Amino acid sequence: MSSGSTASPHMRTPAFDSWSPLVRKLWIQSSGLSNSANEQLLLSAFHGVHHVALLSASLRMLASSIHTHVARHQRQLVEGQSNPSSDAFTHLHSITLITNTFRYEWHFLLGLRLCNGSEFLKNITHLRIHNMTVSAYCPHNLLTSLTHLALPYLDLGNDFSCVQDRGALVRPLRLPEGIIKHPSLRVVVLTVDERKWLDNPYYQTSRPNASGDSAKVAAGSPRESFRKLVQWTQKCDKRIHVVLSPRSDTNPCQEWADAARGCAPSVWEVAAKERMDGSHGAGLPEVFPKRRYR
Structure with missing residues (x-):
């Protein structure tokens, strides 16, 4: 490796x-x-x-x-x-993919066959995109064998604080078009950059539709807010997982390298473990560190 x-x-x-x-x-x-x-x-x-x-x-x-x-x-x-x-x-x-991707960048791989005659893109089962701040394009429709997909949640522009009304979902989870309908997709991991989650209270501040205790929780507890996010996405689709990645004490390259060397679990393994033991948001503080507010 x-x-x-x-x-x-x-x-x-x-x-x-x-x-x-x-x-x-x-x-x-x-x-x-x-x-x-x-x-x-x-x-x-x-x-x-x-x-x-x-x-x-x-x-x-x-x-x-x-x-x-x-x-x-x-x-x-x-x-x-x-x-x-x-x-x-x-x-x-x-x-x-370390950076944003665009449709034209995949043009070179379309229909490309390997030495054994198989189509290259049909061999791809796992795809992770680290950054979608500029482009929301996801080539899932080109990857017919795709089973695992990871996308950066905070780049997708979701607002989970005002999507429930008496237990009913009133706003769908914002994902690139067609992902949920992909026939072979089994796992969708929404990654949350821990530094952004903690350093930007905007992600935690409730919207006008939230009120009372729920609003205070969303604004004041990054751990509880993260767990509510997990619960919401699971109600949207059971295949969706939410994990903190990268964590605040590392960076995407180091996190990837640790998993590649077997020193740490992969993002897919983290998602499966947290779903099994309910440890979502472990390590997040109960309240925002005051020094993090901007």
Whole structure:
């Protein structure tokens, strides 16, 4: 496994070639267009990965890397090699997008087939998007085998404090269109950045429809408010989970790396555990730390 590196190598070395087949999980974050060649080099070298985390703009480099391996495979077949390589990227089933994504960035992957003839996008079962502040696009309709999806809840513009009236839902949960109707989707995880949850009382302040004790709870207790959010989303759809991620003592890359190395549970494992033991919001304070108000 590998969590990737912020330093981009400028040339492949024998040592690099020797251990690249061992990598199963890769976080790759290019610093700009000038590093696109190195980015494609890394993706091509680590073609046995099961899970890749990358900028959405890097999907083009991923497509290019797949094309390179397919062309090589076809050339080997023409040359009559007895054991042509055919497993490049066939194990890749999970993608984490570090940044916002747009529809055109997925164009390069549409209809793209691997060396074994399978369609690449049909192999993807897990997708997490870390940021949707600029674009609310989610490519779930392109991923027909998608079973697990994670989206940043606070970027979706929901207002859960005024959606219930005497126990009845009066406003639907705001999700990218079509997600709930996706035929293979089993788990939807709404991630809540703990720093944002605590540092921005706006997310906790009740709207005009809330009153009395419930309004005070929403405004004054980030833990209780978080648990109410969990209860609401579960009433909307049983497949929906809400988790704190990333936690305030870490960042998305470190959280991902800890899970990749087996030092911490993945976001999917956290969601399943909290649903089972009811530990949603563990670690959140009962009241807002005064220093956090702006």
